[in-house]
Amino acid sequence: MNKASSPRHRHDPRVTEVSALLLLEQVTTAEIAERYQVGPRTAQRLLAAARTVSED
Numbered sequence: 001m002n003k004a005s006s007p008r009h010r011h012d013p014r015v016t017e018v019s020a021l022l023l024l025e026q027v028t029t030a031e032i033a034e035r036y037q038v039g040p041r042t043a044q045r046l047l048a049a050a051r052t053v054s055e056d
Contacts (some may be wrong), residue, residue: 018050 014036021027033043 012046012049014046015049015053018046019053022047022050 018027018032027047029040029043029047032038032046033040036043036046038046
């Protein structure tokens with residue numbers, strides 16, 4: 001897959017919400033998965049993205 005046809009990164013609004021949760025309290029992958037009805041891997045990705053947002 002070349003660069004022109006690669007998927008475009010889209011901002012996930014859940015990242016902002018998870019970032020806010022991280023500022024208020026410690027949240028787990030399981031809690032994120034349950035809250036957003038996603039699988040554990042997606043919950044891990046949301047947490048990872050939120051951590052980079054809160055560090056900025």
